[in-house]
Amino acid sequence: MQKQTLCPCESGQALSDCCLPLIENRAAATTAEQLMRSRYTAYVLKNERYLLQSWHPDTRPQQLDLKNDTTQWRKLHIIEGDKNHVSFVAMFDSGRAGDKQHYALSEKSEFIYEPEIQYLKGENVQTMTLTKNMPCPCQSGKxxxxxxxxxxV
Ligand SMILES: [Zn+2]
Ligand SMILES: [Zn+2]
Incomplete structure (x- = not known):
């Protein structure tokens, strides 16, 4: 399998077998983790339509303006999840070329079913700047x- 076909959600599967069918509305997510992964991949692909579609109308923003967003998503690490929640860390860099900072966003996302599953909101949202010697936010202990x-890269 070629590297560029791997799904950005780090499932180890090909993008075309993992999040893409959801993003292209050829399949529906059945678990909170599946929807969370597909939304992360949609951020990587800058697919605003899917992000808004999978967002509950009560909390959905008007638009995301991803075209002008310099965020580059680098790594998703899912910590734990249940039927309605997924806790994760997403690492990214942002800024102009040559002046990029590395960051980690941690969040506990809440999802609801009515009846299709939708993203409701994020709790405990924190963004931290990453430094070389800090404990890795993926909790590897390294x-x-x-x-x-x-x-x-
Ligand atoms: Zn995926
Ligand atoms: Zn790590």
Missing amino acids: KFKRCCEKYF
């Missing part, structure tokens, strides 16, 4: 520079 820094 330093960031010996662990997930490799995803920032």
Whole structure:
């Protein structure tokens, strides 16, 4: 399998067998984790339509303006989840070329079923700046520079 066909959600599956059918409305997510993964992949692909479609109308923004967003998503790490929640860390960089900072966003997302599953809101949302010697936010126990820094190319 070629690297570029791997799904950005880190499932280890091909994009065409994983999140793409959901994003293209050829399949529907059945679990909170599946929807969360597909929404992460939609952020990577800058697919605003799918992000808004999978967002509950009560909390959905008017638009996301992803075209002008310099965020580059690098790594998703899911910590735990249940029927209605998924806790995860998503690592990204942002800023102009040559002046990029590395960050980790952590969030506990809440999902509801009515009847199709939708993203409702994020709780405990925190963004931190990543430094080489800090414990990696993926909770591997290694330093960031010996662990997930490799995803920032
Ligand atoms: Zn995927
Ligand atoms: Zn790591």
